[in-house]
Amino acid sequence: MTTLTITRPDDWHLHLRDGAALHTTVAHAAAQFGRAIVMPNLRPPVTDAAQALAYRERILDALQQVAPGSTFEPLMTLYLTDRTTPETIRSAKAQGLPACKLYPAGATTNSDAGVTALRNIYPALQAMQEVGMVLLVHGEVTDPEVDLFDREAVFIERQLMPLRQDFPELKIVMEHITTRDAAQYVAEADQRLAATITAHHLLYNRNAIFLGGVRPHYYCLPVLKREVHRQALLQAATSGNPRFFLGTDSAPHAAPLKEAAVGCAGCYTAAAAIELYAEAFEQAGALDRLEGFAAFHGADFYGLPRNSERITLHKRSWQMPEAYPYVETVLKPLRAGEAMAWHSAPAATSAAG
Ligand SMILES: NC(=O)N[C@@H](CC(=O)O)C(=O)O
Numbered sequence: 001m002t003t004l005t006i007t008r009p010d011d012w013h014l015h016l017r018d019g020a021a022l023h024t025t026v027a028h029a030a031a032q033f034g035r036a037i038v039m040p041n042l043r044p045p046v047t048d049a050a051q052a053l054a055y056r057e058r059i060l061d062a063l064q065q066v067a068p069g070s071t072f073e074p075l076m077t078l079y080l081t082d083r084t085t086p087e088t089i090r091s092a093k094a095q096g097l098p099a100c101k102l103y104p105a106g107a108t109t110n111s112d113a114g115v116t117a118l119r120n121i122y123p124a125l126q127a128m129q130e131v132g133m134v135l136l137v138h139g140e141v142t143d144p145e146v147d148l149f150d151r152e153a154v155f156i157e158r159q160l161m162p163l164r165q166d167f168p169e170l171k172i173v174m175e176h177i178t179t180r181d182a183a184q185y186v187a188e189a190d191q192r193l194a195a196t197i198t199a200h201h202l203l204y205n206r207n208a209i210f211l212g213g214v215r216p217h218y219y220c221l222p223v224l225k226r227e228v229h230r231q232a233l234l235q236a237a238t239s240g241n242p243r244f245f246l247g248t249d250s251a252p253h254a255a256p257l258k259e260a261a262v263g264c265a266g267c268y269t270a271a272a273a274i275e276l277y278a279e280a281f282e283q284a285g286a287l288d289r290l291e292g293f294a295a296f297h298g299a300d301f302y303g304l305p306r307n308s309e310r311i312t313l314h315k316r317s318w319q320m321p322e323a324y325p326y327v328e329t330v331l332k333p334l335r336a337g338e339a340m341a342w343h344s345a346p347a348a349t350s351a352a353g
Pocket residue numbers: 015041108109110138219220221222249251252265266267
C-alpha cells in the first residue's frame with residue numbers, strides 16, 4: 001500500500017504547554033488532529049473550570065495565529081488534587097469539560113500538586129461517576145521501593161483494581177499504557193475501561209534509551225519497556241478492540257532541559273504523530289486497523305461524533321527535522337534527523353484528489 005486515506009484522527013492525550021510554546025505545539029497538533037484531549041499539568045496546574053476555559057482561549061488565540069481557519073478543537077481537562085471538591089467537578093461538567101486527570105503526586109512531570117492518596121479524591125470521583133466525567137489516569141505507583149519498570153503493573157493491582165470496584169460506573173482511561181500487563185488488564189475489563197497508546201511505545205523498546213550511550217529524547221514516563229511489552233501493545237492497538245485508541249502523549253521540553261544532568265521526561269511526537277503510528281501499524285501488517293484506532297475508538301468512548309474530514313498518508317521517505325523553534329530555544333522531536341516512512345499530505349492536497 002502506498003497511500004492511505006483515513007478519517008481525520010484525534011489525539012486523546014496531548015501536552016500543549018502554555019504561552020509562547022503554543023505557537024509550536026498548536027500548529028503541529030492542528031495540522032494532524034481534529035480534536036485533542038489537552039493535559040492540565042501546567043505550572044500551576046489547571047484545577048478548575050475557569051482556569052481550563054481561560055487556557056482554552058489561549059490555545060484558540062494561538063491557533064488563530066498559526067493556523068487561521070483551522071477547526072482544531074481542544075478538549076479541556078482538570079487536574080485532580082487532594083482538595084478537588086464535588087462542586088468543582090459538577091461545575092466543570094456543566095461547562096463542558098469531558099474529563100479529569102489523576103496524577104499520583106510525584107509520578108511524572110508537574111505532578112507535585114497531584115493526588116497523595118486515592119481516598120482523598122473519593123468525593124470528587126463520586127461526583128465524576130454521577131455526572132459522567134471520564135477519569136484519565138497516569139497509572140504508576142510512586143513508591144520508591146517499587147522498581148521503575150514495575151510501577152505500572154503494581155499500580156493496576158494496588159490502585160486501579162480497588163478503584164474500579166469502588167466506582168463501577170466510572171469511565172476510566174489508563175493513559176499511555178506501556179506493558180503487557182496493562183494491555184491484558186484493559187482487554188479483559190468491561191466497557192468502562194479503555195487505554196491510550198503512544199506511537200513511541202509502539203515503535204521502541206527500552207534499548208532505544210541506551211543505544212550507544214544515553215539518549216534523553218527517548219526518555220519518557222512511563223519509561224519504555226522490554227520488547228515483549230512493545231509486542232503486546234502493538235497487538236492491542238491493532239486488535240480492533242475499540243477500547244484501545246490513539247493518545248500521543250506528545251510532551252515537549254526545551255532541548256536543554258532534556259539534555260541535562262537530570263533530564264525531563266517526555267517525547268515530542270506531535271509534529272509527525274500519525275506518520276509514526278502508520279509505521280507501527282504497517283510493521284504489524286495492520287494498516288487497515290489504523291483508522292479505527294486513530295479516528296473512531298476514542299470518539300466513541302467519549303460519546304463524541306466521529307470526524308468527517310479525511311487525511312491522506314503517502315508511503316514516501318523524508319527526514320524528520322533536527323529541531324523545531326520552541327519559545328527561546330529549540331525542541332528536538334523523536335526521530336530527529338532520521339528517516340520517516342510515511343508522509344501526510346496537507347488537507348488541501350488530499351481534498352483535491
Ligand atoms: N510522559 C512524560 O514523560 N511526560 C509528560 C507527563 C506525563 O504524561 O506523564 C509531560 O508533561 O512532560
